Amino acid sequence: MLTDTHAHLCFPEFAGDLPALLERARAAGVGRIISVGTDVETTRQTIAIAAQHPGVWATAGLHPGYVPEVTMCDLKEIRVLAGDVKVVAIGETGLDYYRGDEHKQTQKDLFWAQLDLAKELRKPVVIHNRSAEVDLLEILRAHQPGFRPWGVMHCFAGDAKLAAECIELGLLISFTGILTFKNAEPLRQVAKEIGLEHVMLETDSPYLAPVPHRGKRNEPANIPDIARVLAEVKGVSVEEVARVTTGNAERLFHLS
Numbered sequence: 001m002l003t004d005t006h007a008h009l010c011f012p013e014f015a016g017d018l019p020a021l022l023e024r025a026r027a028a029g030v031g032r033i034i035s036v037g038t039d040v041e042t043t044r045q046t047i048a049i050a051a052q053h054p055g056v057w058a059t060a061g062l063h064p065g066y067v068p069e070v071t072m073c074d075l076k077e078i079r080v081l082a083g084d085v086k087v088v089a090i091g092e093t094g095l096d097y098y099r100g101d102e103h104k105q106t107q108k109d110l111f112w113a114q115l116d117l118a119k120e121l122r123k124p125v126v127i128h129n130r131s132a133e134v135d136l137l138e139i140l141r142a143h144q145p146g147f148r149p150w151g152v153m154h155c156f157a158g159d160a161k162l163a164a165e166c167i168e169l170g171l172l173i174s175f176t177g178i179l180t181f182k183n184a185e186p187l188r189q190v191a192k193e194i195g196l197e198h199v200m201l202e203t204d205s206p207y208l209a210p211v212p213h214r215g216k217r218n219e220p221a222n223i224p225d226i227a228r229v230l231a232e233v234k235g236v237s238v239e240e241v242a243r244v245t246t247g248n249a250e251r252l253f254h255l256s
Contacts, residue, residue: 091126
């Protein structure tokens, strides 16, 4: 069984065929999906989806890319939503300076507050990083919740040094369809160096469809395509990749 540890099932791209999408995932051997909230409304929606489908879990969080639309005021509602039985993590949270750092301090405050919430609730954190590595690592180094693993570096696309530091801090590394891209040989080399016990798989659906689906809407049924590339890189079977990465997801998210 494979696990998609990061998908956005509440996004409008899936509104027309979510039951069929989930059936395709099951047929492809993807038995569990973590559906990720990015603001108060998508968190509510993804909790509702998780409540209707036994193989789906939810996260509750405020995405840094939505600042200033999301603010510290929204955190009170996220705190309440995070208490739902199907919520297994806080996030997607982190830092995103890709379009500029005008709201840098607000993002940092929001990230730190969600890290504190996760620590209080003893839930793991789903971490987003885009063009913000220095500030992100500074905050992560200062945050030690006292249990491991305590989070995942979602959609990892960094170098071996960043991967090693994340692992040292107690985080797992999650690979998307980027791992299959023709120009992603440096990332495949990073994956080759990381112990499989530190790795999870995700689609980040509806984005980042792996080869051979590039240019199409991504969905959880495509996880096997990522698993096959990782298996080739590591020199192990797809079954071993499935076993270990799903075990890592169970350990991080406390899935039963």
